[in-house]
Amino acid sequence: MARTKTIAMIELSSIEQTGTGFRMEVIITRNQEPALCIIAIDEFTYNEIIALHPLTAGRVRMSLYAKWDPFRNRHYSSLIKMDERFGETLYFACAESYAVQLEQLRLSDSLPEKPAAVAEKVEEAPQQRKSVLGRVRATFIGKLALRLAMVVCLFFLFASRTEDGMFSNHADALSPASMDTVLDENTAKSLPTEAGPVIEETIPVEVKKEETPKLGYKVLEADADKYTYSVPKGYVALTFDDGPSEYTEQIVDILKEYDIAATFLFVGLNVKHDPEAAAYAVDNGMAVGNHSWAHNNLTKSTDEENTNSIARVNELIESESADEDTVVNLFRPPYGAINDDVKAVVKREQMKVLMWNRDPVDWKAKTKRQILSYFKQKPPSGGIYVMHEKKLTVEALPEIIQYLKSKQLKFVIFK
Structure with a gap:
């Protein structure tokens, strides 16, 4: 007789950096009963998962298995990005602590403890799912708006003290060259480029497209x-x-x-x-x-x-x-x-x-x-x-x- 399944599936809801560390929100389904749980993870595994941009579209299932690779001397696990047409399996390196957590989840006969408030969000979780990149963009917009407001204030303060008055050289005052002298170095680094989405400075992410496996x-x-x-x-x-x-x-x-x-x-x-x-x-x-x-x-x-x-x-x-x-x-x-x-x-x-x-x-x-x-x-x-x-x-x-x-x-x- 086959053993009873304890956890059938683990689906990624969100992944983020907090003030105290890194965490994933996952929907764990056991015996067809879903529950939203929060799992603390290490920084290395967090960065490896983020590099795959897992929550940009569709649903994401996390593998409950991690394997030691003796050739590269590290652990690997995988996730599957799914939409209505197909699923794409992506592999990422992970820390030993993450591999141990997967083993505990897979073999556990019960779901992890969770606050009641978290449990109530289970039905809404798929509709409320957001990627870390979406949250970073919102943070970026807020910071940029604040910095631009400071620039405008500095401009008016400077212009009001000139002998010719604040409107005498307004075309030059608002030129790109003068803006570059006012913006600080951090603001310049935060501006979006054509290379891809903006990443907040507190989240070190290196996108390595060549590491995304393609089916051979x-x-x-x-x-x-x-x-x-x-x-x-x-x-x-x-x-x-x-x-x-x-x-x-x-x-x-x-x-x-x-x-x-x-x-x-x-x-x-x-x-x-x-x-x-x-x-x-x-x-x-x-x-x-x-x-x-x-x-x-x-x-x-x-x-x-x-x-x-x-x-x-x-x-x-x-x-x-x-x-x-x-x-x-x-x-x-x-x-x-x-x-x-x-x-x-x-x-x-x-x-x-x-x-x-x-x-x-x-x-x-x-x-x-x-x-x-x-x-x-x-x-x-x-x-x-x-x-x-x-x-x-x-x-x-x-x-x-x-x-x-x-x-x-x-x-x-x-x-």
Whole structure:
């Protein structure tokens, strides 16, 4: 039986710097009950999130997972900016303290304590959401108006003391050159430029557009009426069977390092044994499918047994994801064994059958070179590779990706 979800989703409502530190207002939904909570965060994580301009439009879901990156020697988490058309996953570095907070939120059986006044705002929160940049603009306008008023007063005071009177040289007095001599240095720094929105001096923000990840892969809709054996020419798909395992998170991290994704076909018993690894794949943008409950030949089982097997796996994977909208609809039969009876069960469960046309037989390879040699012997374009979560596969994966990228192929995941 799948464990009960305690927190299904965390949505960012606002993020700001206060007089005492930095904080996020988030809507935490657990068992379909939303509550608005305030979470204190560190300055480093705050600046990393702000650099992504998270609340400029739409809704923002925060990942409940943070992962240690041994290559960059720091933690990373992610958020998803959503509108009515699509969602964009953005990654940011975070402090260890933030990673610990996410872990506590994800594993907690109850929502954080919150004042009653905060709880009352839950229903209004989505309509009242404002970005930090919006608040900064308002602050800027107020300060600018005050400084301009001071400039006008200084001008009239100066003009009234001249021998020719205050109107004798009014054209020169209001010229841009004279304004520059009156405005102080801080005011000049605060003026808007064409480079982007104004940022208040007390919030150090460095916008690094090049750090905003762009998807290095495409999502392909699998055919519901026939088995999917291949992808179009110029494309390639990596798939991993029989997980989750002790290697799942390593595989996901390598894929993310190269800005690509893959499709994982999970076995129900393994998901039950290691639900965190399954959730890690889903919540980091990987496509996840069903590979039966016990990896048995379904053509030798009854329709009832097969229906139960497929349904249990779907329910378990979906219950472990932090995203309550996660739906599993990909199915790969163990050993590729499928007949009309199994096909009918899969169709009733509204699943799509994903097969393969490239098999490096990595599960019995003696060295990673054996795996790599397969990729270089067969044309990779249009290939769906079936691989497994094995130690040698993990070791070979970076070179596999590099080789496929050298062929100018576009990576594909399925839905």
